[in-house]
Amino acid sequence: MEILHQVKRVTDNKETIIVTISEEKQILYWNKKAELIFGDTAGMIAFLESLHISEIFDTVITDGTEQSLRCTLPNNHCYEMFIFPFRPAKNKVNITILWHLSEAWESWSNWDENIFALTQEIIDAVADGIIIVDAKGIVRQTNKSYEAMANIRKQDYINVHIDTLVENGLIHQGLSPMVVDRKETMSIVDFRNGKDMLLTGTPVFGRTGEVICVLCNVRDVTELRNLKEQLSESKRLQQDYLKKLNEVMSPNILNFHTENAKMRHIVELAMRVAPSNSTILLLGESGVGKGVFANLIHQSSKRNAKPMMEINCGSIPPNLFESELFGYEAGAFTGASKGGKPGIFELADKSTLFLDEIGDLPGDMQVKVLKAIQDKKIMRIGGNKPIHVDVRIIAATNRILEDMVKKKTFREDLYYRLNVIPILIPPLRERPEDILALTLHFIKKLNREYSMNKFFQPLVLNAFLDYHWPGNIRELENTVERLLITSTSSEIPLASFYEIKGNSGNNDGTIAIPLQEILDQKEKELLLATYKSTNSTRKSASLLGLSQSAFMRKAKKHGISLR
Ligand SMILES: Nc1ncnc2c1ncn2[C@@H]1O[C@H](COP(=O)(O)OP(=O)(O)OP(=O)(O)O)[C@@H](O)[C@H]1O
Incomplete structure (x- = not known):
């Protein structure tokens, strides 16, 4: 006993914790440091029990060998724990436990306090999160950015082993053990506190080449990921768009051919507006390909599941116009078919209606077409209830509609309704590449x-x-x-x-x-x-x-x- 008291005297001034326990688990004595950390003997026994110490004791007693393990004490510091048998007399075995602060920590704690404080100030000034983990996997320092990012309290992290943080669900995986293992910079993306964090761990080497600690740089890449997703989405759309453009530029699709740069720009414009529901007015001389263009737009639109409906306003006798456009009900007039007939507006529901030679639309029909486009409703001849139609209009003409408006042969209001996206197709003589x-x-x-x-x-x-x-x-x-x-x-x-x-x-x-x-x-x-x-x-x-x-x-x- 006297020897133990002498040991106690020596060890009281040290960081080492020393405790001796009898076979019956009675605490025979402890040093000051032990008292400081565990408070009272009940606290210490409870702590030892949480480590399932009885099993370890049994091994130590029966085998007579020393056991060691690593644990975090109530002061949150990581310690190496050594348990070995001590035989004060024949047939009597006591157990002595020593706790040493882990070596890595010792080297850290040996730092000059001022230097430590200075490092803290430096890392606090960095916008990225910084977390320093020693070679044993114990968190030694964090900066303010990291605490804000991960929404943590410093005390939950500092001097806690990475494995404990994983166990407590504070982090998903530890990067530093991998860095220590491989002795090289490594990165992982971890999801923490609802954010994507990019962690880059860099090993810091000591004079003899051993890893002293790992410096982890943490960056919130949630925004970056969002941007990346947006970028890849827009890349995908661009690919789709280019694919579509190549398709239409390729000679096989819709028989559309052009080698002319101006025409390619016009096709690009047509492709851009194709997915919308906007009305398009195709302008250009006769035979430049307005009909081909209308088809191209329809085929590249969301309405392409149904065929495009087409009517040439220049080739319909005036008396048939209204029934062709809006249809009629049964018995609407002499000669009307029994079951009635839908007009082209109705047939083009959910599709595209191509009004070719719109400049030839008679005045009375101009009013009705305008109304149908505006109200999105039509009335069959002889009918009494309006029918809703969802139609995208593409109109075309080789006439100068502005002049017709000035001469009052074309309604101004209809002209503005149609002229939402005008596309002028140049004559062939202006595109020699296309002639060839x-x-x-x-x-x-x-x-x-x-x-x-x-x-x-x-x-x-x-x-x-x-x-x-x-x-x-x-x-x-x-x-x-x-x-x-x-x-x-x-x-x-x-x-x-x-x-x-x-x-x-x-x-x-x-x-x-x-x-x-x-x-x-x-x-x-x-x-x-x-x-x-x-x-x-x-x-x-x-x-x-x-x-x-x-x-x-x-x-x-x-x-x-x-x-
Ligand atoms: N880019 C093209 N590639 C291949 N053929 C084309 C192209 N453009 C037009 N054509 C062909 O030229 C002919 C005239 O085209 P389209 O009927 O579309 O011209 P338009 O401008 O509508 O004429 P109009 O004003 O007289 O109705 C059609 O046979 C069409 O297939």
């Missing part, structure tokens, strides 16, 4: 349709580029078709183009027909005419003063088929 692209497209298409393999001589393409195409794409398409179908040879010469378009096709007279081409054409005509009349290559050759083989060679060159 469309010509080649139509040649390809017709060759495929008619199983032919015909082509234009390069000069024909030049002439196409020089021609002013008053009828725009429609005229171009018809011209290509006529040239291909009527030509007897596979190679279409310039002369054929002039036959259709006349020399006026050469707008400024700068393209002259090359002599060789005229001669070729004439030679071909002569060969054909002679062969048709004689039906014999030998006779034709002799009439033309050629050898038979020369005649055959020339006929082949001109694509004349010889039976």
Whole structure:
């Protein structure tokens, strides 16, 4: 006993806690530090029981070996606990327990207080959260930003082991043990206090290369994640949009072709407005592709599950207008069909109604169409209850509606109703790239349709580029078709183009027909005419003063088929 009291005297001045307990779990003595931390013997016994100490005691007594474990004492500091047997007499075993503050803490607590306070001030001034964990996994320092971010009380964290924080649900996973393990900077994203926190742990090395502590930098990335999600959402939309745009730019979809930059911008605009319900007014000369555009917009809209309804206001007899637009009830007039008939407005419900040649809409119909668009309701002829219609309007005209408004032939109020998003499609002569692209497209298409393999001589393409195409794409398409179908040879010469378009096709007279081409054409005509009349290559050759083989060679060159 005397020896123990001497030990006590020595250890009273130290950080070490020392307690000796009899086999019957009577506390035989403790040092000052133990008293300070546990308060009274009941507190100490309760603490030991919480560690299931009886089992450990049994092992120590029966095996006679020392046991050690790590635990957090009521002062919230982490200690190494050593339990070993002490035999004061034969057949008597007491248990001695020593608690040492963990080494890492010792090195921390050995810091000069002023330096420690200075570090605290520095990390408090940082906007990111900072949390310093020693190599054993015990939280040593936190800064104000971290406390605010994680909504914690400093005392719940400081000197508490990371595992205890995980157990208490204060954090989900500990980063610092992984950093200590791998000795390298690591990051994790943890969800704490309703926020996404990006934790980056950097190991701090001591002079001998051992990890002293881990400096964790914590950043609230909730906003960043939201922005990232928004960004990826907008990227997705952009991808969709680009995909759609590529689809429409690709020659196969809706047969829409363009190589012209201005047209591409117009298509982009059309794609942007397509998903909305806004009314669109397509303007441009006849044959520029207003109908194709209307289709394109409808196909790219949310209404594309139903087909687009189309009416050409320039081709409906005035007396049929109202019934075509709004329909009629059974028996509304003589000749009305029995069951009545829905008009195009009703048929276009939940879809798009394309009002082509809107400038040709008669005055009385202008009022009714305006009312239908405004009220989103129509009344069948002979009907007495309005019918709700959900219709997106696309109107088109090659007329200058402003002039018509000025001349009072087109209602101003209807004009403004329709002119919500005007899209002006330029004439073909203003987009030479399209003349070429469309010509080649139509040649390809017709060759495929008619199983032919015909082509234009390069000069024909030049002439196409020089021609002013008053009828725009429609005229171009018809011209290509006529040239291909009527030509007897596979190679279409310039002369054929002039036959259709006349020399006026050469707008400024700068393209002259090359002599060789005229001669070729004439030679071909002569060969054909002679062969048709004689039906014999030998006779034709002799009439033309050629050898038979020369005649055959020339006929082949001109694509004349010889039976
Ligand atoms: N970009 C294009 N790619 C391929 N073909 C096109 C294109 N634009 C128009 N066309 C073709 O040109 C012809 C005329 O087009 P569309 O009927 O759409 O012109 P429009 O401007 O509506 O004419 P109008 O004012 O006379 O009604 C159609 O055969 C159409 O298929």
